[in-house]
Amino acid sequence: MSALYTIWLRDLTRFLRNRSRIVTSLAQPLLYLAIFGTGLSSLLSGTSSLGGVGFTAFVYPGVIGLTIMFTALFTAISVVYDREFGFLKEVLVSPAPRLAVALGKVASGSTIALLQGVLTLPLAWLLGLPLTLGQVAQLVGIMAVLAAVCTALGLLVSTRLRGIEGYNVIINFLMMPLFLLSGALFPLAGLPGWMNVLVRINPMAYATDALRQVVLAGAAQPGFLAASRLHPVSLDVLVLLGFFIVFLVPAVRAFSKQE
Amino acid sequence: MSTVIETKGLGRDYGDLVAVDALNLEIQQGELFALLGPNGGGKTTTVGLLTTLLRPSRGSARVAGYDVASQPAEVRRHIGVVFQGPSLDEQLTAWENLDFHARIYNMPRPLFRQRAAELLALVELAERQHEPVRNFSGGMRRRLELARGLLHQPQVLFLDEPTVGLDPQTRRAIWGYLAALRQQAGVTIFLTTHYLEEAEDCDRTAIIDGGKLVALDTPAALKATLGGDVLHIRVTDVVAASELLRQRAQLEPRQGPDGLVVEVADGPRRIPEVVALLDGAGIAVQAVNLRRPSLEHVFIKLTGRAIRAETAEPSEALGQRGRIGRRERGGGR
Ligand SMILES: Nc1ncnc2c1ncn2[C@@H]1O[C@H](COP(=O)(O)OP(=O)(O)OP(=O)(O)O)[C@@H](O)[C@H]1O
Ligand SMILES: [Mg+2]
Numbered sequence: 001m002s003a004l005y006t007i008w009l010r011d012l013t014r015f016l017r018n019r020s021r022i023v024t025s026l027a028q029p030l031l032y033l034a035i036f037g038t039g040l041s042s043l044l045s046g047t048s049s050l051g052g053v054g055f056t057a058f059v060y061p062g063v064i065g066l067t068i069m070f071t072a073l074f075t076a077i078s079v080v081y082d083r084e085f086g087f088l089k090e091v092l093v094s095p096a097p098r099l100a101v102a103l104g105k106v107a108s109g110s111t112i113a114l115l116q117g118v119l120t121l122p123l124a125w126l127l128g129l130p131l132t133l134g135q136v137a138q139l140v141g142i143m144a145v146l147a148a149v150c151t152a153l154g155l156l157v158s159t160r161l162r163g164i165e166g167y168n169v170i171i172n173f174l175m176m177p178l179f180l181l182s183g184a185l186f187p188l189a190g191l192p193g194w195m196n197v198l199v200r201i202n203p204m205a206y207a208t209d210a211l212r213q214v215v216l217a218g219a220a221q222p223g224f225l226a227a228s229r230l231h232p233v234s235l236d237v238l239v240l241l242g243f244f245i246v247f248l249v250p251a252v253r254a255f256s257k258q259e
Numbered sequence: 260m261s262t263v264i265e266t267k268g269l270g271r272d273y274g275d276l277v278a279v280d281a282l283n284l285e286i287q288q289g290e291l292f293a294l295l296g297p298n299g300g301g302k303t304t305t306v307g308l309l310t311t312l313l314r315p316s317r318g319s320a321r322v323a324g325y326d327v328a329s330q331p332a333e334v335r336r337h338i339g340v341v342f343q344g345p346s347l348d349e350q351l352t353a354w355e356n357l358d359f360h361a362r363i364y365n366m367p368r369p370l371f372r373q374r375a376a377e378l379l380a381l382v383e384l385a386e387r388q389h390e391p392v393r394n395f396s397g398g399m400r401r402r403l404e405l406a407r408g409l410l411h412q413p414q415v416l417f418l419d420e421p422t423v424g425l426d427p428q429t430r431r432a433i434w435g436y437l438a439a440l441r442q443q444a445g446v447t448i449f450l451t452t453h454y455l456e457e458a459e460d461c462d463r464t465a466i467i468d469g470g471k472l473v474a475l476d477t478p479a480a481l482k483a484t485l486g487g488d489v490l491h492i493r494v495t496d497v498v499a500a501s502e503l504l505r506q507r508a509q510l511e512p513r514q515g516p517d518g519l520v521v522e523v524a525d526g527p528r529r530i531p532e533v534v535a536l537l538d539g540a541g542i543a544v545q546a547v548n549l550r551r552p553s554l555e556h557v558f559i560k561l562t563g564r565a566i567r568a569e570t571a572e573p574s575e576a577l578g579q580r581g582r583i584g585r586r587e588r589g590g591g592r
Contacts, residue, residue: 006362014350086346090407093310094363095336259313 003096007104008111011078015112029067029120033060033127036185050187051224053216057127061211062184064120065204068143069150069178072113073171076154079105079255080167098256102155105255106248109151110144117143129219138214138233145240146207152247153203159254182208187228199230203243210236263288263415263447264309268318270470271304278304280470281318286449286463289441293458294451295554296467297564302451303343305467306419309449310340323414339413341404341421343451349393353384353403356392357410364411371410378406381436383429397424405433409440416440418450422457434460455554464554468562482552488526489556492533493518493545500542507536516565518546520556 015021037056050058082088091101118140124131131139157170181195182204191199199205209230216225230236264286271279279301286292296302307313309322311331320327323337347356354375361371379385382402392400401424408416416437422430434457440446450457458464459478466474466481474481492512494500501519504510510533512519523529526549537544550556559565 002365003363006359009362010348010351010355010359013355014348017350085349086342086344087348089312089340089342089344090346090360091363093312093335093338093340094360095332095365096363097332259307 003094003100004104004107006096007091007101008108011075011105011108012111014078015075015108025067025071025116026119028070029063029123032063032066033123036063040185051216051220051228053129053219054127057129057216057219058212059184060123060127060129061215062179062182062208063123064117064139064143064211064215065146065182065184065207066179067120068113068117068147068207069175069204071116072109072147072150073154073175075109075112076105076151076158077164077167077171078109079155079158080161080164083162084164092258099252102252102255105155106148106151106251109154110147113147113151114140114144117147124215129215131215132218135214135217139211142207142210142214142233142237142240145237145244146203146211149203149207149240149244149247152244152251155255156247156251159251159258178202178204181205183212183230184208188230189228203240205230206236206239206243210240261288262286262321263290263324264292264320264322264449266309266318266320269305269308269315269320270317271308271313272316278470279308279467282467282472284465284472284475286447288447289445290463291437291441291448291461292450293461293464294449294467295453295455295458295464295558296451297562300467300562301470302467303419304470306340306343306417306449306451310338310417311335337414338417339408339411339415340417341408341419343419343423345400347392347400347403347407350391352389352391353379353395354388356403357407360407360410366411374410374412375406378409381432382406383432398426398429401425402429402433412444413446415447415449418448420451420453422452422454430454430457455558458554466558466561468564473561474557478554481554481557485522485552485556485560487522487524487552489550489552490521490523490526490530490533491515491518491546491548491550492521492537493547494537495543495545499540500537503536503540503542504533508533513560515559520559522552522556 033056036059040055040059079088082091121131121136121139154171158167161167161170177198181198181202183199188199188205210233213225213229213233231239262285264284266282266284269279269282270277282305294302294305304313308315309320309327311327311334315328322334325333325337327334348359351359357375358371361375376385379388382405384399384403384406387395387399392403395403401421405421408418422433425433437448441448452458461478463476464478464481465472492500497514497519501512501514504512504519504521510521510523512521514520530547530549534544534547555565
């Protein structure tokens with residue numbers, strides 16, 4: 001337990017020390033919103049199929065998800081950096097159980113991604129979507145699960161690869177499809193079968209689905225959310241927890257076995 | 260006295276490359292043990308095997324009474340390691356690096372604070388303890404790594420080229436501290452080094468080359484295997500001189516990094532004879548230097564190579580300094 005906390009504490013210390021990184025990652029969601037919201041909504045003006053909310057509001061839950069995924073995947077790279085810069089040896093030669101070390105990494109990555117996710121919540125007011133305390137609590141819960149899923153995925157990739165470039169290649173390759181097929185930019189109802197399959201194996205789809213249901217709960221026309229959703233929020237979260245286990249177990253196993 | 264490190268037929272491959280082979284060692288408690296070897300000899304691999312970072316391909320090893328393969332957690336609890344390569348978190352301060360170490364080794368907080376202050380003073384980093392390591396010079400980082408390796412008071416210390424890049428007075432200070440530690444606390448120290456004068460100060464020295472142990476004994480005994488004194492002779496025609504000395508003086512010259520190297524029983528007396536002989540044959544003698552046998556000669560004799568000599572102090576006589584023949588193989592063996 002103390003090893004887990006020690007790993008977590010170090011990563012958080014490093015994160016909080018890195019001010020520029022916090023600022024850039026704050027600016028990022030704003031930028032996405034501006035691009036997707038403004039750019040795409042002018043293209044789509046006149047469409048009324050979004051339950052009466054503007055396109056920007058429709059995209060907003062996806063941007064929360066994207067921010068978390070982005071942060072989590074790029075935080076998990078710290079495992080690769082630690083290996084590359086030698087610090088991992090200090091950890092691996094210590095009596096800290098490997099399991100605790102791996103879980104500490106997941107905990108720190110998830111915390112950082114969650115923090116970044118929480119920082120995107122004030123944007124809701126800007127978009128005219130005031131959130132109740134209950135909504136915020138639900139969102140934090142969903143974000144925490146998504147952050148854990150993405151961090152575990154990042155850890156899994158990092159244990160399979162040696163260099164930093166290798167990690168970046170894989171992550172960049174994964175990130176776009178995960179985002180585009182998440183339903184962040186368009187409703188998932190009525191997609192062709194093969195695409196539907198890809199959506200179903202995409203954790204981001206369940207996260208976006210859950211986040212959107214909570215964010216738009218008060219704003220969308222009654223019936224819109226129920227008609228366009230994948231699953232009820234609780235089932236989405238369960239599926240996400242399933243993904244977490246599926247990524248975490250092999251990641252921890254590989255981490256423990258490494259030399 | 261009990262055996263603290265014991266290896267039986269220990270070996271490790273990287274793909275087709277045999278990095279360490281059939282290593283049999285037995286190191287007693289409180290011993291200061293040096294592993295010498297050329298670049299790529301297998302020193303770091305050996306340290307990796309003994310510290311559980313690498314899994315053995317063959318054989319077994321016990322450290323502090325535990326098997327490195329089947330009880331790695333127990334081994335880790337009893338050892339301290341200073342790695343050859345960097346292993347600090349550059350974004351954290353010196354103090355935070357030590358703090359991380361203390362936490363991950365479960366040290367009681369008061370003990371940590373006391374030891375950390377002590378060790379930072381020893382390695383002369385007390386004044387800069389709250390600066391991020393990123394601002395530190397190479398030598399300062401090395402000193403911090405040393406302090407960190409000692410922090411949790413390990414029973415067995417593994418030091419992979421610990422003093423590379425340190426200035427002479429820091430090396431001496433660290434060396435003195437290690438000696439005291441061994442005397443007072445009975446700590447066993449296993450180190451690899453390129454500084455032969457450090458190896459001379461060890462209880463026993465092993466020489467490893469191409470992954471194989473080629474010698475293992477006290478420095479005195481190793482030196483005794485050389486025939487007494489060593490003459491370094493610098494001449495214009497090395498080949499002819501070598502042939503002449505072999506036939507007419509019954510000597511066994513080898514080609515060293517800086518001319519011929521000859522082992523003789525009674526050096527001072529043989530010099531005039533050797534010089535006269537070479538002179539008579541028309542071979543110009545540029546310099547003759549007499550040296551008492553050193554581990555360096557043992558090393559050259561056994562591995563056919565000069566040890567990489569990044570010595571901080573210029574080496575004596577014959578103008579031989581800096582790095583000598585890193586790659587080239589001395590002939591005559
Ligand atoms: N990770 C690795 N993968 C493949 N080969 C390796 C690896 N690590 C070491 N080797 C090889 O194993 C051999 C022994 O290397 P090792 O690092 O143990 O040498 P060393 O004695 O520590 O050398 P140096 O004095 O340069 O530190 C070398 O031939 C090296 O190329
Ligand atoms: Mg080495």
